[in-house]
Amino acid sequence: MKTKQLYKCKNCGASSTKWQGKCFNCDQWDTFEEITFNPKKVSGKHRNIEIKKLSNVNDELGVRYLSNIEELNRVLGGGITPGSLILIGGDPGIGKSTLMLQLASNLSKFNPIYITGEESLSQIKNRAKRLSDTNLDLDIVSNNSLEDIIYLLKNSENQIYIVDSIQSIHSDEISSAAGSVVQVRECTQRIMEVCKQYNKTVFLVGHITKDGAIAGPKILEHLVDTVLQFEGDSGLNYRILRTIKNRFGSTNEIGIFEMKSSGLVEVKNPSGIFLSHNTNLEPGVAITPTIEGTRPFLNEIQSLVTFTGYSMPQRIANGMDLKRLQMILSVLEKRLDIKFFKHDVFLNITGGLSINDPAADLAIAASLISSYENRALSKSTIIVGEIGLTGEIRPVSLVETRINEAAKLGFKKAIVPEQNINEVNSNIKVIQIPRLSLAIQKFFV
Numbered sequence: 510m511k512t513k514q515l516y517k518c519k520n521c522g523a524s525s526t527k528w529q530g531k532c533f534n535c536d537q538w539d540t541f542e543e544i545t546f547n548p549k550k551v552s553g554k555h556r557n558i559e560i561k562k563l564s565n566v567n568d569e570l571g572v573r574y575l576s577n578i579e580e581l582n583r584v585l586g587g588g589i590t591p592g593s594l595i596l597i598g599g600d601p602g603i604g605k606s607t608l609m610l611q612l613a614s615n616l617s618k619f620n621p622i623y624i625t626g627e628e629s630l631s632q633i634k635n636r637a638k639r640l641s642d643t644n645l646d647l648d649i650v651s652n653n654s655l656e657d658i659i660y661l662l663k664n665s666e667n668q669i670y671i672v673d674s675i676q677s678i679h680s681d682e683i684s685s686a687a688g689s690v691v692q693v694r695e696c697t698q699r700i701m702e703v704c705k706q707y708n709k710t711v712f713l714v715g716h717i718t719k720d721g722a723i724a725g726p727k728i729l730e731h732l733v734d735t736v737l738q739f740e741g742d743s744g745l746n747y748r749i750l751r752t753i754k755n756r757f758g759s760t761n762e763i764g765i766f767e768m769k770s771s772g773l774v775e776v777k778n779p780s781g782i783f784l785s786h787n788t789n790l791e792p793g794v795a796i797t798p799t800i801e802g803t804r805p806f807l808n809e810i811q812s813l814v815t816f817t818g819y820s821m822p823q824r825i826a827n828g829m830d831l832k833r834l835q836m837i838l839s840v841l842e843k844r845l846d847i848k849f850f851k852h853d854v855f856l857n858i859t860g861g862l863s864i865n866d867p868a869a870d871l872a873i874a875a876s877l878i879s880s881y882e883n884r885a886l887s888k889s890t891i892i893v894g895e896i897g898l899t900g901e902i903r904p905v906s907l908v909e910t911r912i913n914e915a916a917k918l919g920f921k922k923a924i925v926p927e928q929n930i931n932e933v934n935s936n937i938k939v940i941q942i943p944r945l946s947l948a949i950q951k952f953f954v
Contacts (some may be wrong), residue, residue, distance in 0.1 A: 516541040519690035522728055544684065544691050574669070574710065576615040580766060580775045581608075583804075584737060584750050586758015589616075589669070592708040593757065594701050596675070596730065598715040598723040599739030604748055604766070605714050608739065608773055609671045610637060612712075614644040621669035622661070626653030626677030640772035653687065655680040655696045662703045662711075672700070674714040697732050730754060741768075742861040747782060748773065749862065762802035780807040780918060783860035793880030796891050796920070797872030798911035799864055805907070805914035807891070808864060812876040813855040822850065828858025829873075830865070837874055837896060844900035844945055847881060868905035870896040871924070874945065875952045886952050889921040900945040904928040912937055924951055 516525045518541055523534035531538050573588030582588050585595070599605045610633070613621040625633055630651050637643040648667060652658065655678050662670065672678065678696045679687035686692070697713065704711045713733065715723045723730065730736050736753040750764035765776040776782060784796065784807055793812040798805050817823070826834045834856055838849045856873065858864050871894035879886050886892075893911055895903040905911075908929040915923065916937050927943040942948045 515544050517544055517691060520727075522690070522694065542685070542689070542691075574616060574619055576612055578612060578615055578775065580750065580764030581612065583802075584752050584762050584764045585735065586755055586762070589710055590734070590757045591668070591710055592705060593734040594697075594704050594711050594713065594732070595735040595737065596713045596715050596723065596733040597737040597739060598717045600717060600741070603739050603741050604768055604773055605739050606673055607636065607640065607768075608750075608766075609673060609712060609714060610643070610647075611640060611772055613647050613669070613671055614640075614642065616669055617644050617646070619668045620648070620666060621671065622648040622650060622665065622667040623671045623673070624650045624652060624658060624661070625673050626651075627674060639770070653677045653679060655699060659699060659703055662700070662707060662709050667709075669710045669712070671712045672714065674716060676716045694728060694732075697729055701732050745861050747776070747861060759802050762804065780805070780914060783808050783858075783862055784918070790885045790888055792883045792885050793876055795872040795876035795879065795886055796915075797869045797893055798891055798914055799866040799869055800907050800911065801866075805911050806862070807915060807918060808862060808869070809859040810869065810872050810876045811857045811859060812873070812880040814849070814852045814877060814880040816851060817853045823853040823855070825854070826856045828861070828863050829856065829869075833867075833870075834873070836898075837870060838877070840896055840898060840900060840945065841874060841877065845878075845949070847878070849877070849881070852881070867895040868893050868911075870894060871902060871926075871942070871945075871948065875924075875948070878949060878952065884953055887922065889919065890924060891915045891920050891922075892924045892952070894924070894926045894942065896945060902926040902942050902944060902948070912939070924948070 516528050517523070518532040518535065518537070520537045520540045521532065521535040523532055525541065528541050528543070532540050573590055575582055575588045597605055610623065613623050623633065630649055633649055637645065650661070658672065658678065675693060675697060676688040679692050680696055683692055683695055700711055703709070717723050734756045738751045738753050739748060740751060741748040746768045748766040748768055750766065752760045752762055754760060765779040766773040767776055795810045796807060797810060798807050824831060824835060834854070838854065841847050842849055854877065872892040874896060875886055875892050893905060893908065895905055897903050904926045908925055912923050920937060922938045922940065924940045924942055927941040930939065930941045940951050942951060
């Protein structure tokens with residue numbers, strides 16, 4: 510059959526018979542690339558379509574596969590769902606392959622197979638020997654042909670497959686190079702179809718772009734059941750496994766690991782790694798409990814407010830949204846008449862964790878005021894609350910869970926919104942704050 514040329518946008522997947530400088534669908538420039546394909550004849554026959562009542566559909570997901578890696582089980586929603594397609598992305602060298610190799614070793618009873626398209630078998634073995642408790646009886650294959658992988662999925666008895674990485678896999682039916690948008694999309698589509706048909710669980714390791722997004726078309730994330738992001742600071746040993754999408758559980762859970770010479774080790778008490786061991790708080794330091802999924806964390810917020818001689822003061826935030834910091838500064842200036850516009854403001858969340866919880870607003874404000882006045886906050890105190898634009902302290906969720914986590918680490922006092930006072934049942938002394946203007950005197954008591 511005669512081949513035809515087609516142009517596809519590598520950003521959104523839109524197709525055109527002619528090359529275009531600007532995509533008509535996503536308005537991006539220079540994203541069309543040429544592909545060659547064999548058009549298939551469309552049959553005029555209609556298939557038999559089975560219609561079912563929703564009440565008659567079997568809603569059982571089956572028994573999940575549980576590994577010895579509890580942090581991974583939590584992020585996946587309680588374990589690995591049979592027949593699911595899971596994509597895990599992260600920076601180069603962050604530990605994706607190490608995590609997958611440890612996972613495969615922990616799931617030996619489910620007969621996993623590790624398929625590498627980037628490294629040789631000897632490289633995989635050398636990594637396995639460095640890790641603790643690695644199963645050297647693990648099945649491994651060095652192959653980057655999609656057709657060979659599909660054959661394994663259909664004919665082998667392995668239940669769990671790890672493909673490292675999806676960008677290295679190519680199909681002989683597509684003329685473009687491995688890693689191109691067309692190859693990544695088509696390979697993922699084929700693997701997904703076989704995965705569902707034969708009830709095989711597949712992990713796909715994915716590269717990420719310089720912007721931090723998983724390389725390939727956005728449709729790649731729509732095809733898979735679960736998307737995991739492996740994050741970490743190159744200067745720290747701690748790694749965070751975050752759920753971006755999960756059809757079988759919550760998308761708010763995170764897992765904490767520490768990278769050691771023997772591999773990735775689970776962090777059982779994550780609150781301890783995000784707090785400094787200095788018992789005397791310095792000016793500009795505040796402690797707040799945040800919630801990630803169902804899990805409470807104690808975070809140390811550090812601020813530095815210094816007078817600037819320049820007309821444009823700096824605003825730098827590490828670990829939180831800069832716009833959120835600017836909003837809190839504006840509220841403090843308007844409601845408390847604090848002249849931050851004459852000062853540089855630097856804010857940092859220790860431990861490399863990113864905070865998206867609005868319940869940290871009040872602690873951030875306390876940290877900024879503490880640094881501005883050069884006065885240390887009250888010792889053994891946690892601060893929690895969301896700040897409204899009018900200066901009110903809004904209630905937050907799971908207050909008792911947050912306070913109980915602080916009690917485990919020896920904190921004695923908690924500053925919370927006034928409307929949350931009835932939800933607290935703890936031995937910690939609780940101070941209720943209705944408005945921001947009434948909070949300052951409580952911060953330093």
